[in-house]
Amino acid sequence: MEKKVRVRFAPSPTGGLHLGGVRTVLFNYLFAKKHNGSFIVRIEDTDQRRYVPGAEEYLFDCLRWCGLEPNESVQHGGSFGPYRQSERKSLYKKYADQLIEQELAYYAFDTPEELEKMRAQLATPSNPSPQYDRQVRLQLRNSLALGEAKTKELLDAGTPYVVRIKMPEQETLRFTDLIRGEVSFDTATLDDKVLLKADGMPTYHLAVVVDDHHMQITHAFRGEEWLPSAPVHILLWKHLFGLEQMPQWAHLPLILGPNGKLSKRDGAKYGFPVFAMNWTDPSTGEVTEGFKEKGFLPEAFLNLLALLGWNDGSEKEIFTLQELIDSFSIERIHSAGARFDYEKAKWFNHEWIKKSSTDRLLPEFEQRLFTNAISGAEREKLKQVVALVKDRCTLLTDCNEQAGFFFTEPAQLDTTAITGKWSAEKRAFFEWLANQYQTSSLGDAAAQELLFKEKAASLQLKAGELLLPLRIMLVGGKFGPGVFDIATVLGPTVTAQRIARALTLLP
């Protein structure tokens, strides 16, 4: 029987959740759901210096907003915990000791200063970043160079040490990546990576292998930036658990910004978000805007991320989460990096707003338009407004401009758009119109338009020259849905009031 599919997303709680991170989550999630598997979130908090308070809760908030709930995690529980690496510390030490025992790893006592010195001394123009590798390891302070007795002496004296993997002299390490096919590395070009740090914490390399094994991960998705360290992980799997136990790797192409790797700065510089939700740096108080707050629907956010480097082979571009699950396949993930295009991202959002139901959009609008709870009557009115204006909103935040005037009288009227062709006759027409709204029942939008045009014709006025002034009077500017639709939602009293008020501002 096939092993049950288990995948994981393994972020370090150091800051905002990036576009690329969400896409990695999404692909994990889609793959898990597609194969009735489990999606696990494991917190990789092994670097205590980079730990940022609040980042972990923030991460789960983002996943919740996206609707990508894990099956197992710090917050969701599960039988493979703990799901925080800092709480699994002793486990890693055990494997580090085992590797040393088998002479596949060794103790290194070099201090950070000594390492820095070594690198500075060995650096040449043709080799700007010397490695801690087979070439130099015998000249450094480690158990390989020092011998058993001296090593024991240092250990007994409590000298701080790290554990480094002993890269084989010359061996070709190969594996089949689900996205790129066979990838191979020559160990002769690789360095002796640290596995266990001086503080007893594992590095990513050791932790990812140990945890993937213990959590029975079957498929490991991660960003392409990890590809160069894959051979270290392959080697550890070989040494510790056997290659046949190793999960299948899939290195996802990177999401690029306008120039190169997408960074937080790019967002600030080019005016688009890079994080899923607003992230506040607790040390500086600096806020980095998120897609949520920018006015994206999570459905659209996931949709656009999925289509960045993946497609189902057809020309379909708009997918619900369920449709993504149904049609997802790793083979159709592109191998090249994809440049993020904010214009296209907005298009996805617009398509989603258009296709979403009024009920789906109602809370989104309500939350943005009102600070306090609203009455049932107001909510009914808002429903009509949403239906009327949603097609014109690219971002949810556009609702302020597109729908705000239904609830609040426009602060300013763009009267310059009227005054050019203003006349006493027109004034008289609007006085009549305000009176009509005030005193008679004018019927639906079509009926109002008919009456409006008939009256204009009887006064020898062009309806077209009266429509724009009416719009300005009701809306404040040259935007919004059909004027009579607006008047209908506003109701006759408010419509009459707005016309009357505008007339006081006109000659």
Place this chain on the structure above:
RNA sequence: GGCCCGUUCGUCUAAGGGCUAGGACACCACCCUUUCACGGUGGUGAUACGGGUUCGAAUCCCGUACGGGCUACCA
């Protein structure tokens, strides 16, 4: 510098030996609309370069160029 990955319109991509290289975003034009959008129709626009293999190459192979990533006791 070394190692690894990549390369089809400006951007995201389809086409995995065989049509005039298809679609989407953006852009332009026209239509619709007496606001602005939506919508409709059409248009501009690409196989990085050089060699092979083949009757035939965007597709397979090699080289070059370019782009990206990694090269920490960070992930």
